[in-house]
């Protein structure tokens with residue numbers, strides 16, 4: 001993550017906080033969201049998760065099949081290739097961008113998914 005990206009993320013976060021008028025509801029709004037994502041014969045399930053702009057999100061990947069090319073996941077803007085051992089949850093922390101989406105994919109880019117920014 002570059003300084004520019006961090007600034008944009010921080011700005012988006014501040015903007016989100018300052019614009020928020022309704023009190024947050026639910027226990028999950030106080031901490032980062034955790035999304036359980038399975039790797040199956042269909043690829044990532046779900047392959048689309050939603051988050052407000054700038055929100056820290058934990059992607060909890062669990063590979064549930066032995067034979068798949070998705071034995072690792074790469075997240076857009078993240079140089080680390082996260083290995084996915086069979087039946088072990090692997091947490092990847094990301095921050096939702098200010099708009100659009102943040103893509104993730106297997107190393108061959110066959111199976112894809114994304115964190116999609118939604119209005120709060």
Ligand SMILES: [Cu+2]
Nearest residue numbers: 069106108110
């Ligand atoms: Cu692949």
